Amino acid sequence: MRDLMTIAEAAKAAKSAVAKLDTNAKNAGLHAIADTLLAHTDEILSANRLDIEAGRENALNEGLIDRLTLTADRIAGIAEGCRQVAALPDPIGEVLWQRTRPNGLRIGLRRVPMGVIGIIYEARPNVTVDAAALCFKAGSACILRGGKEAFHSSKCLSDLMRQALADCGLPQDAINLVEDTTRESANQMMKLNGYLDVLIPRGGAGLIRAVVQNATVPVIETGTGNCHVYVDASADLDMAARILVNAKCQRISVCNAAESLLVHRDVAEAFLPMAQKALAPDHVILHGCPRTMEILGDSIVPATEDDYGREYLAYEISVKVVDSIDEAIAHINRYNTGHSECIVTESYAASQQFTDEVDAAAVYVNASTRFTDGFEFGFGAEIGISTQKLHARGPMGLEALTSQKYVIFGNGQVR
């Protein structure tokens, strides 16, 4: 077992070789990984069974077991994901701009690899491959630390990926899995200054909080989502109902599912019964403010202050009647997590005000919050969804995994 410092040294030593690979070499590596994973499906499934058996012994809940479980189909999907990353344009080397200064210096801004990227994630074996593939295509070495419940699966996948790279003559230390899954190794990883250029936590609120609190390396905070749908006074109410149902129910477990409904008082009497009816087939529990309770009565439950800040990730939603768009925006900016927010409106002024003033990574007019996703935005695969304001905001594709440098061409200029 390589300890964390051995891995950190290996990744740091590999980063310049990875950064120098041209697009063809990187794509060949990604296809080799896909081929190798497919060819070793049985081996991966055997390793995965060890994790599942241990999970059942430790009484993991069925949701976690499901996320942990690989099948031949899922492995094929993971391999196909590598090929999709290979098909994405290479972000490295793009010159974002170049200008000639009055003194003749040509100053250009070039997209370059990040260096070494750390990812801390939960017990999802697919992330081991997805994250490695994205980092590799972005020209960076990676250090992956997955949840211990998926250790055997991740170890097998990581070994196969490293072997696939080595077989192509590519640097296998581009991909590194932390094999020590103790809390100490996670804490040590968060303080790998001088080795890690960025650390990205991917998982639930607790994991992200731990990384933000403890890391001394630069972090990109990815997202929990307390997302709102605001139905404006001028909304097309049928559209609002369709968007609400989609945002709440299309997939309840994701960070861009709606968790709260705000309704302008002028349309509350008309819309709230429509909303209740539209959400009924999915048995959504409504947590309503007093005015919502007046309209919908005892068929719903009263909202507490806590409800407005909750990410249910379940068939539940908080509901509040507001007096104005100003109140809606203030409420959202108070309770949201900076993820995805939606207004349904036919008013030009309301659409302008909402998109200007709501503070979030993605602000929607007349569309479901469920579109905040790398593929839907046209970026291809994503490493996560940033809810911070630095570096990257919203879905993070390959470009978010890169850095920049200024390259300056002169002919002897001095100051």
Added chain:
Amino acid sequence: MRDLMTIAEAAKAAKSAVAKLDTNAKNAGLHAIADTLLAHTDEILSANRLDIEAGRENALNEGLIDRLTLTADRIAGIAEGCRQVAALPDPIGEVLWQRTRPNGLRIGLRRVPMGVIGIIYEARPNVTVDAAALCFKAGSACILRGGKEAFHSSKCLSDLMRQALADCGLPQDAINLVEDTTRESANQMMKLNGYLDVLIPRGGAGLIRAVVQNATVPVIETGTGNCHVYVDASADLDMAARILVNAKCQRISVCNAAESLLVHRDVAEAFLPMAQKALAPDHVILHGCPRTMEILGDSIVPATEDDYGREYLAYEISVKVVDSIDEAIAHINRYNTGHSECIVTESYAASQQFTDEVDAAAVYVNASTRFTDGFEFGFGAEIGISTQKLHARGPMGLEALTSQKYVIFGNGQVR
């Protein structure tokens, strides 16, 4: 005295009002600040005298006293700086791109204010105004914490700036000075999650290290600079000497001054005596590797391992003969701080390899490292020079103080 949490709440409450200001309002505020500072020059000088007297009592060295000292001319320069920031283009609202997706969604990426920006800096009263002006133009509220030795000056400047904004009907809580200058308040500021969107330390290595180690809010690390000039085998040696002298001596106290000279062995015998002669008028002390010593003899001092990592900020430079450009690049990537690096060469291949492989914010071919500076790059005033890879790298002008958000216009799209 407002305590830190009072200030944090005030800044957070002000940020949406600041974000909404149009360019004309922001520029009017900046000119009002300039006018107010000029009109109160005597008051500022009186406050400054308190700091200087205290500094002398506490035996501050003359360099620090000089940085602390304001004069009528310096105040006029600070006011002029505000007007220059007013003259810069407003970065806010720019749509970086907008694309229509196959489903008709129009997804655009818009530049938006950061929110609340924290700056921790040393005893330089001018930074109080420079930083406030840049943050204000970038549409963000700021929380400033300067060195305690400049407290009276900074307090006076901050009060005047706040008054100037209030007199124009602009939110005075856009600008906030931390009046508690204890170490505890600095540590507390580094952990203002939920209030500070970014914290930028501006000052020496110790300050920056303390912020990187202790902050739980997102940080942009600004730079110490161990910058190299590499004279390639193919270099125009006269040009190399001019660049070396400029990079080392034009201003020794700045982060983009050269601290190390690397010379290809093929030109070492020819160039090293030229370099020594060129640096002689400034009495630069050369710390040479054994091969440099062989050529220049006892007229210079031997370099220790420590010398290669030192940011002298003085008339001193380390000198090393290398066997190849590969060795030069490896040496630079080992010892540099990711700031500014220069190759002097007439070789196409060498220029490509150096700019591709050197890992730094600014990589120069045939030009002095002294150009890494917001004004020289055409950005106008800068808040600092980032040496990290996340968010901003190199000189940070107004754009580096902004964030982005996706704004999505639909007509009822659901997934």
